[in-house]
Amino acid sequence: YEQVQPYLAGAYDLNEAFKPQPKARHTPGQTSRLSKILKKIKRKFSQITPTTTPTQTPLAEFVAKANIDFLYPIIYYNFDPSILPLPCAWAGWIPDFQHKYLTHFFSDQEIAKRDRGIQLLAEAAPKMVFSSASAVQDYERFYPAYVHKANVLSFRTIPSADWYSAAPLAVQKQYSLPDRFFIICNQFWQHKNHLLVFEALALLKARSIFPTVVCTGKLADRNNPDYIQQIYRKIEDSGLADQVHLLGLIPRLDQIQLIRRSLALIQPSLFEGWSTSIEDARVLGKPMVLSDFPVHLEQNPPNTTFFQRQNAEDLAHTLENYWKKCVPGPSLLLEDVAKENNAQEVKAFALRFLDIARSPI
Numbered sequence: 001y002e003q004v005q006p007y008l009a010g011a012y013d014l015n016e017a018f019k020p021q022p023k024a025r026h027t028p029g030q031t032s033r034l035s036k037i038l039k040k041i042k043r044k045f046s047q048i049t050p051t052t053t054p055t056q057t058p059l060a061e062f063v064a065k066a067n068i069d070f071l072y073p074i075i076y077y078n079f080d081p082s083i084l085p086l087p088c089a090w091a092g093w094i095p096d097f098q099h100k101y102l103t104h105f106f107s108d109q110e111i112a113k114r115d116r117g118i119q120l121l122a123e124a125a126p127k128m129v130f131s132s133a134s135a136v137q138d139y140e141r142f143y144p145a146y147v148h149k150a151n152v153l154s155f156r157t158i159p160s161a162d163w164y165s166a167a168p169l170a171v172q173k174q175y176s177l178p179d180r181f182f183i184i185c186n187q188f189w190q191h192k193n194h195l196l197v198f199e200a201l202a203l204l205k206a207r208s209i210f211p212t213v214v215c216t217g218k219l220a221d222r223n224n225p226d227y228i229q230q231i232y233r234k235i236e237d238s239g240l241a242d243q244v245h246l247l248g249l250i251p252r253l254d255q256i257q258l259i260r261r262s263l264a265l266i267q268p269s270l271f272e273g274w275s276t277s278i279e280d281a282r283v284l285g286k287p288m289v290l291s292d293f294p295v296h297l298e299q300n301p302p303n304t305t306f307f308q309r310q311n312a313e314d315l316a317h318t319l320e321n322y323w324k325k326c327v328p329g330p331s332l333l334l335e336d337v338a339k340e341n342n343a344q345e346v347k348a349f350a351l352r353f354l355d356i357a358r359s360p361i
Contacts, residue, residue: 059083070357073129076117081124091356092125094118096273097138098191105190106223122146129153129356131274134294151356156345157279162253168261168330171254175247179328181212183262185255185277186269188228189221193268193291193309195234200316202238211323214245216255260284263326267291270309275299283342285334287326289318
């Protein structure tokens with residue numbers, strides 16, 4: 001749990017996650033899906049008791065008792081080799097190496113912590129998993145001695161039935177949004193590149209073009225607490241308050257319905273291991289406007305236009321075209337096609353996972 005908690009805390013309000021959800025949207029006393037997962041993790045690991053076998057760690061004892069065949073993912077954050085050895089196959093996972101490229105977004109202490117964790121995990125893990133081939137290329141560049149352990153496992157979104165049966169128009173009205181809007185579903189971390197989108201909106205405003213952009217995601221950057229104030233100032237100074245809607249963290253189903261209702265999803269990020277929001281939009285058949293970061297090119301979803309990730313004018317041109325031609329969703333036809341494709345993509349993911357779990361290296 002100590003490994004998983006910091007990663008989840010960056011994307012979710014964990015205190016809020018453990019609260020019962022509003023009765024209007026859930027049955028009385030029902031907790032969120034995330035809350036259930038976290039409670040299960042804590043309950044399972046609270047059952048680990050000090051081992052009576054000097055050579056066996058508490059985690060190893062738990063794994064043995066639970067008859068676990070393959071443990072994944074072990075992540076570099078807070079990785080401690082003292083949990084080893086384990087009585088099962090296991091694999092490490094590294095999402096990306098952005099701290100090697102975007103060093104100005106990280107403190108020296110954070111960079112050193114990441115480097116140490118990755119080095120320890122790379123040395124200890126019998127297998128390493130990455131979400132993209134681009135990440136494997138970085139791994140080979142920075143840790144060439146361990147590249148023989150590398151495997152690519154590109155995850156896919158698995159939608160639930162209520163994604164397609166809920167009412168996107170009602171959710172749009174719930175948040176007082178206009179009929180036509182783009183959507184960005186990212187945390188407000190610097191590398192997510194929101195400021196470039198706002199710069200593009202300012203360029204379009206000067207041409208009397210006024211697209212609306214809705215943003216979901218936690219309004220905080222753990223590496224730069226002042227960054228959200230830069231976001232607010234950019235919106236105010238550019239006169240975009242009527243065009244930019246910052247919703248913060250919202251229920252997952254609401255977010256999905258807003259993606260369905262949107263004109264298109266914008267993903268302007270400067271760095272990703274494998275973009276979840278792109279995979280969400282893929283399974284909903286949405287048009288997308290994506291930065292030309294190599295991982296986005298690798299994901300390569302249908303109905304997509306790529307823009308130069310540091311070029312506000314290029315993005316403004318793309319948004320202008322989409323603003324003129326796109327209509328509010330959902331498109332039931334495109335969703336049906338996306339669902340059919342998703343079934344095959346998820347199957348391929350599952351088979352690849354089994355290949356990695358069963359392989360000797």
